[in-house]
Amino acid sequence: MTTALINVMSAAAVKAGKGVLRDFSEVDQLQVSRKGVANFVTAADTRTEKFLQRELLKARPTFGFLMEEGGEVKGKDDRFRWIIDPIDGTSNFIHAIPYFCISIGLEERKPDGKSEIIAGVIFDPIHNELFAAEKGKGAFLNGRRINASNRPTIEDSLLVTGNPGSSPSPDGQSFKLLGSLIKDGATVRYFGATALDLAYLAAGRLDACWYYMSQPWDISAGLLLVQEAGGMVSALDGKPMDIYLKAFLASNKPLHSTMQKLLTKFA
Numbered sequence: 001m002t003t004a005l006i007n008v009m010s011a012a013a014v015k016a017g018k019g020v021l022r023d024f025s026e027v028d029q030l031q032v033s034r035k036g037v038a039n040f041v042t043a044a045d046t047r048t049e050k051f052l053q054r055e056l057l058k059a060r061p062t063f064g065f066l067m068e069e070g071g072e073v074k075g076k077d078d079r080f081r082w083i084i085d086p087i088d089g090t091s092n093f094i095h096a097i098p099y100f101c102i103s104i105g106l107e108e109r110k111p112d113g114k115s116e117i118i119a120g121v122i123f124d125p126i127h128n129e130l131f132a133a134e135k136g137k138g139a140f141l142n143g144r145r146i147n148a149s150n151r152p153t154i155e156d157s158l159l160v161t162g163n164p165g166s167s168p169s170p171d172g173q174s175f176k177l178l179g180s181l182i183k184d185g186a187t188v189r190y191f192g193a194t195a196l197d198l199a200y201l202a203a204g205r206l207d208a209c210w211y212y213m214s215q216p217w218d219i220s221a222g223l224l225l226v227q228e229a230g231g232m233v234s235a236l237d238g239k240p241m242d243i244y245l246k247a248f249l250a251s252n253k254p255l256h257s258t259m260q261k262l263l264t265k266f267a
Contacts, residue, residue, distance in 0.1 A: 005106065006132050009121040012055035013102045016048050017125030020087060020102065023047075024126075028096035041087070041094050045069055048086035052104065056082050066107070068217045079109050083117075083243070085217035089193030098126040103195040105220025105243075117243065120221025122199040131199040131225055139202050139229035148231035149204040152254035155185030157207035159259075160197045162214070163190065174212065177266035198222025201250055202229035208251035208259050210236065216243040223250065232256040236263045 023044040027037060049069045056063070060082075064075030067084045075081060082104060087093055089100030106119040122131040131146075133139040139146050151157050159181065164174040181188055191197055195218055200206045202225040211219075220243050223233050233241045233250045238260045241248050251259050 003134055003137070005119050006121065006134055008056070008059040009104050009106070009119060010123075010130055010132060012052050012059075013104055013121050013123035014130065015055060016051050016086070016102055017123050019051060020044065020048055020100075021125045024093060024096070024098070024100075027093065037094050041090055044093075045087050045090060048102070049084060052084050052086060052102070053082075056104075063106075066216060068215070081107050081109075083107055083217050083220040085195060088195040088218060089191075092192050097192075099191055099196060100124075100126075100193050101196040101199070103217065103221045105217075105224065107220065107243075115242075117220050117224045120224040122195050122221050122225065124196060124199070129199075131202065131221075133202075133221075133225045133228040135224065135228070137228070139225045141199075141203055146203045146229050148202060148226065148229045148252040149207050150252060150254055151207050154181060154255070154258065157186060157255060158205070159186050159188045160201075160206050160209045161188065161190055162194060162211035164212075173266045177262060180262065180266070194218040195222045198226055198250060201231060201252075202226045204229075204252075208249070208255050210247075210249045210259065210263060212247045214246050214248065219243055219248070223248075226250045234260065236260070236267065238264070 046069050049067050062075050062077035064081035065073040066081055085103040087100055088103050092099045102123045104121045105117045107115050108118045109115045118135045120133050131141050197209050201209055231252050235241050235245055236247045236249055
């Protein structure tokens with residue numbers, strides 16, 4: 001994609017990715033305590049976020065921000081704000097596991113008070129993969145159009161979830177759901193980077209994802225990617241989804257109804 005908006009977001013993410021890669025190369029070499037590594041990664045997170053903020057301000061000086069580390073920064077134009085996760089998958093980063101990404105979404109607020117994500121970019125600096133989507137224009141990976149998968153059955157699918165222990169449901173229902181899925185032949189993973197999971201879903205590498213405790217910066221770009229790639233997103237109970245809901249389901253179209261019924265059963 002080569003729209004002006006995607007170009008701005010992509011350039012910021014790719015530039016920031018160079019610094020993230022340098023920081024990542026140091027993590028595995030740090031001979032310090034676990035706390036020391038965590039402090040180093042927190043500093044890298046903050047540094048990356050400030051870099052992204054500066055780059056995006058240069059291109060769109062009136063837009064506001066909602067950021068994982070820095071919180072909300074209001075802009076002169078209250079219709080638009082960037083939603084930034086500088087390093088999604090920080091636990092992986094801390095352990096030198098190469099599964100993390102930079103995520104940038106652009107939110108537009110409508111006159112009726114509602115809002116929607118109109119553009120999103122997710123950059124995986126390890127594999128040099130740039131996922132991008134603009135509302136109504138499709139989803140792309142390194143300039144090539146991508147589509148969600150069409151696998152219709154659970155036993156043929158690769159499913160991903162967040163930490164099942166974060167589910168608010170009583171009596172370990174989320175673990176019972178996992179047991180039921182595995183019994184039915186599903187392959188289930190917990191990768192630890194929601195934004196990158198959603199990008200993989202949009203690219204057809206995964207078939208369904210569900211989470212219990214997401215934040216707007218985790219999912220703003222990823223949900224748009226999934227929808228523009230022909231996938232579906234909803235609340236766990238099937239109601240419409242927005243980025244301020246913590247629990248949700250994203251999947252290809254054939255699996256959505258089946259997964260939504262299972263999630264309701266084990267709620």
